[in-house]
Amino acid sequence: xxxxxxxxxxxxxxxxxxxxxxxxxxxxxxxxxxKVQEIRGYDAVTRIANAPEFLxxxxxxxxxxxxxxxxxxxxxxxxxHYDEFTVVIxxxxxxxVIGMVVDGVSDVVALEPEQIRxxxxxxxxxxxxxxxxxGTVNDQMLILMDIEKLMGSDEMQLMDSAx
Amino acid sequence: MTASQDHNxxxxxxxxxxxxxxxxxxxxxxxxxxxxxxxxxxxDGEELNALFxxxxxxxxxxxxxxxxxxxxxxxxxxxxxxxxxxxxxxxAAAMIDLFLEARDAIAMQLAGHRDGTPVDQAVISDxxxxxxxxxxGNTAPxxxxxxxxxxxxxxxxxxxxxxxxxxxxxxxxxxxxxxQRGVRLENLFNELAQLGELSVKADLPNTPPFETFDPExxxxxxxxxxxxxxxxxxxxxxxxxxxxxxxLTITTKEEHETAPPxxxxxQTGDLSGDTAAEPAASLLGRRAYDRDETATGAFGRxxxxxxxxxxxxGVTKVDQLIxxxxxxxxxxxxxxxxxxxxxxxxxxxxxxxxxxxxxxTRDLQQSVMSIRLVPISIVLSRFPRLxxxxxAKLGKQVELRTVGEATELDKGLIEKISDPLTxxxxxxxxxxxxxxxxxxxxxxxxxxTITLRASQVGGRxxxxxxxxxxxxxxxxxLRKAAERGIPASDxxxxxxxxxxxxAPGFSTAETVTDISGRGVGMDVVMxxxxxxxxxxxxxxxxxxxxxxxxxxxLTLAILDGLSVAVxxxxxxxxxxxxxxxxxxxxxxxxxxxxxxxxxxxGEYLPLLPLHALFNLETSxxxxxEGIVVLVDVEGEKAALLVDSLLDEHQVxxxxxxxxxxxxxxxxGATILGDGRVALILDVHALLQMKKGIKQATxx
Numbered sequence: 001x002x003x004x005x006x007x008x009x010x011x012x013x014x015x016x017x018x019x020x021x022x023x024x025x026x027x028x029x030x031x032x033x034x035k036v037q038e039i040r041g042y043d044a045v046t047r048i049a050n051a052p053e054f055l056x057x058x059x060x061x062x063x064x065x066x067x068x069x070x071x072x073x074x075x076x077x078x079x080x081h082y083d084e085f086t087v088v089i090x091x092x093x094x095x096x097v098i099g100m101v102v103d104g105v106s107d108v109v110a111l112e113p114e115q116i117r118x119x120x121x122x123x124x125x126x127x128x129x130x131x132x133x134x135g136t137v138n139d140q141m142l143i144l145m146d147i148e149k150l151m152g153s154d155e156m157q158l159m160d161s162a163x
Numbered sequence: 164m165t166a167s168q169d170h171n172x173x174x175x176x177x178x179x180x181x182x183x184x185x186x187x188x189x190x191x192x193x194x195x196x197x198x199x200x201x202x203x204x205x206x207d208g209e210e211l212n213a214l215f216x217x218x219x220x221x222x223x224x225x226x227x228x229x230x231x232x233x234x235x236x237x238x239x240x241x242x243x244x245x246x247x248x249x250x251x252x253x254x255a256a257a258m259i260d261l262f263l264e265a266r267d268a269i270a271m272q273l274a275g276h277r278d279g280t281p282v283d284q285a286v287i288s289d290x291x292x293x294x295x296x297x298x299x300g301n302t303a304p305x306x307x308x309x310x311x312x313x314x315x316x317x318x319x320x321x322x323x324x325x326x327x328x329x330x331x332x333x334x335x336x337x338x339x340x341x342x343q344r345g346v347r348l349e350n351l352f353n354e355l356a357q358l359g360e361l362s363v364k365a366d367l368p369n370t371p372p373f374e375t376f377d378p379e380x381x382x383x384x385x386x387x388x389x390x391x392x393x394x395x396x397x398x399x400x401x402x403x404x405x406x407x408x409x410x411l412t413i414t415t416k417e418e419h420e421t422a423p424p425x426x427x428x429x430q431t432g433d434l435s436g437d438t439a440a441e442p443a444a445s446l447l448g449r450r451a452y453d454r455d456e457t458a459t460g461a462f463g464r465x466x467x468x469x470x471x472x473x474x475x476x477g478v479t480k481v482d483q484l485i486x487x488x489x490x491x492x493x494x495x496x497x498x499x500x501x502x503x504x505x506x507x508x509x510x511x512x513x514x515x516x517x518x519x520x521x522x523x524t525r526d527l528q529q530s531v532m533s534i535r536l537v538p539i540s541i542v543l544s545r546f547p548r549l550x551x552x553x554x555a556k557l558g559k560q561v562e563l564r565t566v567g568e569a570t571e572l573d574k575g576l577i578e579k580i581s582d583p584l585t586x587x588x589x590x591x592x593x594x595x596x597x598x599x600x601x602x603x604x605x606x607x608x609x610x611x612t613i614t615l616r617a618s619q620v621g622g623r624x625x626x627x628x629x630x631x632x633x634x635x636x637x638x639x640x641l642r643k644a645a646e647r648g649i650p651a652s653d654x655x656x657x658x659x660x661x662x663x664x665x666a667p668g669f670s671t672a673e674t675v676t677d678i679s680g681r682g683v684g685m686d687v688v689m690x691x692x693x694x695x696x697x698x699x700x701x702x703x704x705x706x707x708x709x710x711x712x713x714x715x716x717l718t719l720a721i722l723d724g725l726s727v728a729v730x731x732x733x734x735x736x737x738x739x740x741x742x743x744x745x746x747x748x749x750x751x752x753x754x755x756x757x758x759x760x761x762x763x764x765g766e767y768l769p770l771l772p773l774h775a776l777f778n779l780e781t782s783x784x785x786x787x788e789g790i791v792v793l794v795d796v797e798g799e800k801a802a803l804l805v806d807s808l809l810d811e812h813q814v815x816x817x818x819x820x821x822x823x824x825x826x827x828x829x830x831g832a833t834i835l836g837d838g839r840v841a842l843i844l845d846v847h848a849l850l851q852m853k854k855g856i857k858q859a860t861x862x
Contacts, residue, residue: 047779048823049777049779050826058823058840059840060838063489063493063834064821065821066822096822
């Protein structure tokens, strides 16, 4: 985990970072590919009582119990419907395994650090705190998420507040 | 090149540091156990040897791993122990205390290396000085205590000292095929060395020329010189399986022969003879110790526990194994579910195979679970020292008895139960047992007894902490509770009064001591035990003593549960909380203050609809349409309303917190046969949820 995070930063500008891009509503987002464990279809979840609406529940991922959050509900993007095309990105963040429901996974793109611009305020449905910047690929804007910061935030209610 | 090699070596040694720390910890625990049990008047020679071995092993290991500061205290300790062992210095009760302090100093140094905790150098040097004082101050005057017949020039161990000692010369001429038969000669040498002081020489009277030399054919014979009290038969017994009677010649030399024994008839010690003698020589080298290389028994027979061969495995590896077996069990039950729809006649083979698989996986699971089980003696063994020290500090006379030390429980539980047990034992000593005078006045013997008893009862482990002290004082507890603002009344039953001592901030000690009395003891005990899904019960008889009973689940990893359905979701209710399940008749449902209760066998139990607690949609909202499961936690009963009962199974407990957070009213989750996740209900927490508001005001 720790090394995953540090190696690209330490090795400097020479090596571009790779991002997994996905769509939420009409917007295109990207997260660090090194955080992604796998991509899978949406299975039936076990609901958790008294949890926020965007927390769909937990699933059994080969013996590991993984919480599933629906970003479309969380950020009011697109209409949440679940069918065989619904995609869950399973991520490894903060030493945890967390699943994230998105509208669709598009591509993996490499971005040079100079291709990334700081995100302006109120640029997207996500708070600027959780963005690392905006990237441009083929004249299309890519919103780069700081997925660790987002998943670790109180807003997501994924962690025990004591922890 | 060399630099990188050095680097590699450094890493390699570093990797073994953990092993060294672990071994040291065990050696220190051994030392403590022996020291506490040691009788200063009449010490057991074997025990003294074991002590010496422990100190020596720590010193040796510390030297190898470069923890030179550790060798300082151990060296002094070892020197003194060696003199005690050799009857040069007589053991005194004060010396045992000093040994214990030295042990603690070593433990402190060890912790310094391992955890980076501060080491008080003043204590270390003080201990070293006092150990040295013992050696120097005692050697001369105490010489008279050693056996008069013993040779004053060398430290003679008790077993070999005394008047019966003779010098024997043994010539052993083995068969040529002794190596091929797989006889380990060094074991023989070891056994001989235990009888007394041994020197070994190999003799090669008729070695064939080098071209025809077969290393598997034995041409050597061995000459032993042994100072021993043992008789000829004992020596012959050692050789019983390797030598015929005529292959062994034993001759007795004079008792005080000082000159080296004359070489026997055949020529000895040519060049090849020296090389052949090497196994024996290196063997002696291994026994060597810097001051007294000839001391026997230093590496004598190990205790019985060492005979059980074992390997050291990291707990994470075992946990991984348990998880994987858990997965296998789930996969197996998934297969069983899928196959259930198949025609039993057409697919007979599949059904038979699956049945076999089920048996095998169950067996495998049990075996793997048993790896994590360790005997409770690991925890109990630390109490003799604690009791000894505290009893001395409090001026009380205490005998500690432990029963059922072989009872096994989960390693994770063992670690977490030791603190609560320590609290309980301290409480027994401080509050429970009376002073010797008070005991005499009450017509009891001056020595109080604390008993730690562990046993397995069904699926639980029960640990009793009993004392034969004064018992709990009902009036005092009630008065104290009133002072501390803990709700209490004279109308309470004894059991309810005893429960008061588990309230936070409660303490009846007249004075606050450093042993107990800060009022953090019993509520911590309660909380820790509850965190392990355990229970604490207390019973007391005035004048006769107090018994605290801790009951724990056998393991934290597996649970027997009943799966129930509530509005499309499944939940697991722990079987040990369930009394019975029934479908109530409409007239059995009553309402009190707008809350529903169920009237079962004369009792009114609060009704907790699970669908309401967990915000689930279900068609079953009336109790008479569903099933109520009656549960009992710590004497508190309730009725849980569910849609239907599904099945009873053993489930592997998974943590929700690993990737998510704690979910109120649940103690974890599990994976069912169909691969879905089901939450395991924490019945106790459910009852608290229900009472939420009432509880909040109480706290």
